[in-house]
Amino acid sequence: MLLRRVWIAGAKNFVRGGVVSAATVLVMTVTLGIISFLIFLSALLNFTLDVVRDKVDISVYFVNSASEENILAVKDQLVKLPQVAAVTYKSADDALVEFRTKHANDQLTLQALDELGYNPLDASLAIQAKDPSQYESIVKFLDSSPTLSAGGTSIVHNINYAQNKESIDKLSLAITATRQIGIAVVILFGLASILIAFATIRLAIYTSKDEIAVMKLVGASNAYVRAPFIVEGVITGVLSAVIMSVILWPITIYVGMKTASWFSGFNLGSYFFSHFLIIFGILLVSGILLGAVASMFAIRKYLKV
């Protein structure tokens, strides 16, 4: 009975609050808008970092005399390493085909290749680490691996790590820095939006302070006065989350269409739809928590009658 009364009272207050309720919902919606922006920003950041990371790898080139069997044995060992994400084998023949396609318009080079009379390219393994900082340890593993020097001489012709080392290190640093900056931005904007929501709800409750005093004088307990305001906060949060999700629908489609090519294939619209449930969930929970907690704190001051 009590719970039903509190809900009815809260809902009635919200509806009768008119302009004040509408303004609170508006500000809360903006707050949730900031939160959605942060969600998209971090998704974009992760996506971009993944793309960049995937472009980096090291290749191990093998001498011509190395048998495919030996190379695949090395590959098996590499795959078992915890730092390794993927290993791709490319035989000498594959490399030649690839080289020819790549230089299909460059007759001079192809001619030179034909005159050579044999395949000068090495078979290779392209290795991708799970994290750029792990390439060094993978290279160390290769250097010390006995499989690579079966029969006394090493079958490795060349590892291109040394050439790539500088850019790999830079990338590694950039990824860490970007993540840290990203987290700082999220925290900063998150805090700002929470403060805005708090201030708005405080104002809304300030307009009811005389009413709260009367309720107390009529003999209502603190909990009974407070509860409908919390209900109002929750309604505000739910409504704002729904409004924001509806607004995001066309916005993400439009922005996705316009920007997918800049963001190396990241489409905001399809990201929104494939993650709709989790995004709506985050907005809903944030809205409800913000509304309820802000109401609880804002009303405290006026209950001391």
Added chain:
Amino acid sequence: MIYFDRVSKRYGPTTALEDITLSIAPKEFLSIVGHSGAGKTTLLKLLLAEERPTDGSVFFESVDVNNLPLSALHHYRRKIGTVFQDFRLIPNKTAYENIAFAMEATGRSDEEIASDVPYILELVNLADKASHFPDQLSGGEKQRIAIGRAIINQPDVIVADEPTGNLDPVNTYEIVEILKKINSMGTTIIITTHNKGVVDAIGKRVITMDAGKIARDDAGGKYVL
């Protein structure tokens, strides 16, 4: 029933009440008169535990009002119905809901509310305005709703702070008649007023306050300043 024991109240350097000793018996109808700033409202605020005395104690039956913990305060206030000069209705609740709120707050059932509120609206002559909001009611009507709210939980005492201060003579007369009726049903009433006509129409005990002290205490009093 109510006993002020050597009560003083100071706001900084200003003395609002000084050494007040006063006892009020059950079923009494007490009028408190005095100039503005004489301490009438402060006296009522101390009784309602809205303020704490600087010295002395206020007793309701055997309870020291100002020693009540915050958690017990709302139980105590349910024994007292309050009526204010500015009505203090809740603006976004209808007349019916304003009265019903006082019952809801004390945890009464929906059935009790549905049967008592219309009865009280009838008593204060406003059954036809039940669904009006306060800003759709006249001053006299608002005050009658406020009285309805004050008596709905059958309190032991009604405290009315200048209940007719904002009303014309006709409405004033009606309010006094309603209060007399409530008093005749056995409820103690404490009223503060500036209105000579009100005091004379009531014709019961009158306390005259001056500069925070009790200047006169007449059992069958008339309005004298």
